[in-house]
Amino acid sequence: MKVPMTEYLRIDLDTEKWECRVCDHVIAPAEGNYKEGLLVHNRNPRDIHPPIIDPEKYRFTFSPDPDWVRILEFCCPSCGTQVETEYAIPGHPPLWDMQVDVAALKAQWAARGPSAVPDAGPVVMPDRGHGH
């Protein structure tokens, strides 16, 4: 049984692996940090939140200060889907944000059965495949 844990990640309870819900790529062991199986990009926050007022004239521009904060973008190495973002202080180790008790998860879903699996998920893109 495969349990969707986030918009783009699921755990295969049989193989005990994190998987991409868009392309079925096997990402990492379920008891570990899924981020270890993803790619990371250190994004300048000004790319995403552009200055609204002129940065040549003003100290504060509606755009985050790139010396104070960065955006870590985590994507699937197979399909490039952006799985998670993390606004991080420069140099701060990325968080192990979801540390799952896999044995408890298996027991919980053994009692529920597969019919209880929620059906929300990523947009179905025929040329990218989907796994839910």
Add this chain to the structure above:
Amino acid sequence: MNDMSTRAKMPSTEEITLIKKFLDDTTLFLGPDPEIMQNHDLMPRTDIEDAAITTVSDAHTVAKIRDRIQAGCDEGFEMVEQMGAAPGAKWGDVITGVYSASGDLAIASAGGVLIFSALVHHPIKFIIKNWMNDPTVGVKEGDGFIHNDSRYGNVHNTDQSMILPIFHKGKLVCWVASTVHEGENGAIEPGGMPSMAESPSDEGLKMSPFKVVENYQIKRDILTFLQNSVREPKLQYEDMKVKLFACLRIKQRIEETLNTDGPEALVATLRLTMENVRAEVKRRISEWPDMTVRTYIIQDSTLRENCVVKINCKLTKIGDRLIFDFRGSSPEFTNRATNTIVAGLKGMLAQVFLCYVWPDLPRGQAAFAPIEVITDPHSIVNCSYDAPNSQSLMSIFTGFTAGQHAVAKFLYSCPEKFTKVHAPTFNMINTFIWGGVSQHGETLGNLCADLNGMGAGATVNRDGEHALAPVFATMADIGEQELNEEEVPFLQLVSKKMTRDAIAPGKYRGGQGYTMMVATKDSEQWGFMTTAQGAKIPPLQGLFGGYACGTYPLCKVKDVDVYDVLMNEPERFRHSIEDLMNEQPFDEASYSTHHMGMGFEISKRGELFMISQGAGAGYGDLLERDPGDVIKDIEEGLISPGVAARLYKVVFDAKTLAIDFDATEAARAEERQARIARSTPYAEFIKGWNKPKPPAHLQYFGCWGDDTGTLYMGSPEITRRGDQPRPNYMTHPKDVRIAELEARLIAAGAMGDEKK
């Protein structure tokens, strides 16, 4: 050497009794009681409650009585909202409720500020513990108690409660209370939330719970003292009366229930309501996956200076236990006002559940009662008695967001949900606090209710709503500015206009906020302050690949009278911050930007102060956003065409906005490949990225990485242990600036022969 033992002699039982009696008889000061203040769970079931439940436990009877009491609370809420003088009352910053005889909030009004549901039981328990049997005070029928000091249980000292005991045939059966964000409280800045406070002594009225009503009449001598201590004496009187009469109306509804069903039915209903909600919360938690979720939210200022202040959150669910661990968050600031008492943090976490996770549950203290909270002592989320906390909102709101962000990751896989999975809602009170002498000669101090227009976070299946509601009161209103302007000497020249490109992108984008431009008109004694963070670092995190909001500064245009401009050269005026600041259309005017912690500042006629509300966070990968929704955002002025095309990779005709779907799909496929190409495998990435300490160029407060036991205190070289408090003083920003300028003078050899 003398043979003197340093070991103390153990006192006998008799001596211990004597010592205890001595201490009880000679307590010099009844300060906030840690036994009360650190406990948010329900009081144990009493023998009276047990006997009542034995008599009445039929579910239909309990439901009927609960609905009657609920209706009474809502009636009291309506009274306060309709009659209250404080802006906070008019726009829903209120709660009314019925408390058990032991002081637990059993049933609260459905609307208003539910953060109070986990807070205002503390002062009632203080009254029970200290005044009930004190011969100089006592608790009698007809009494009423007032309270505002957050250290005895409150969000901040702007909030005032009226508390009445309810008796039946001479026996205390329950309490009723009404709490309102009154605003003005005589602090060093108007409006009740001074960001300039450097100690509790700067924070105005500090009312520990005391008796202010006897025989249902407000005692005039005490009232006069309170009026004499604040800037708005008429408001103080009016709202004390309003709260008292709201409590009396709820009392009337309770008495009707007592007359028809008897005291046992009432007591059993209050107790069973709480116990059943508590049990249901445990059941719902048990449906979540067993997991630990970690997140952190950054405050980028103390409201006095920019710095990096971490709110660290580890949320663990094991079986039916849910444990918030905020250890590793910033140390408290000894002389800054952004600290909170831990009960304030718990109140906002209760708000996560009551408003965003389980809004179907009866409102009351029980919904958060079984959830555990761990903090470091003397930290920014559990501050000491001696630390100012008038701007606790900064820490409880960022604590709220940490909770909201973490909870979403538990909820996604749950088959049984009561709301949609939700990205963080904007969490800062981007509004103007104002004060001075009005055009009518009245001394006033309060705020614009536009703070209630926080942009909502996106959900699993739709965009966040714009300027929707504050995180602390999902049923609140932003008020009618035109009505407000009849009483205050300034206009909002631009209002309710969305701030373009202040976005939180995602598959579903966050709801945006609107621009506010204010200018004083009819008073020479009027000013503004702003109290928000997030001008350098967003105070949110995105969810599942979505982005947080951007940042929001304060902009000023001085040396201009825009009213003259509007009268004589209206074509020069611009209706957006973007155009005014970039085009600088007024000759001779000065244009500047600032962080959002502006201390109270007198404004001259026609000078512009400009801010924007903030956006909620985005949800999901922005390349999955429906291209039609991107174009709709352009049409609605939320995003500029260039930014939309660049971020969302939507290809469209610049004139007609017609979408080229094939080209869009190709551009998005190309961007996915570009992501892969520019990104690095995790293990390789962290080799270059991870640093053992915070960067030296930032004043950083809180833990770093996994070591939550070491708290940095503004420098990579200054730390404390999480469990070992140390003072944490900040230098006055003006002294910092003077030192910078003096250093430049010295470097330039321009200090002359000034003696030291």
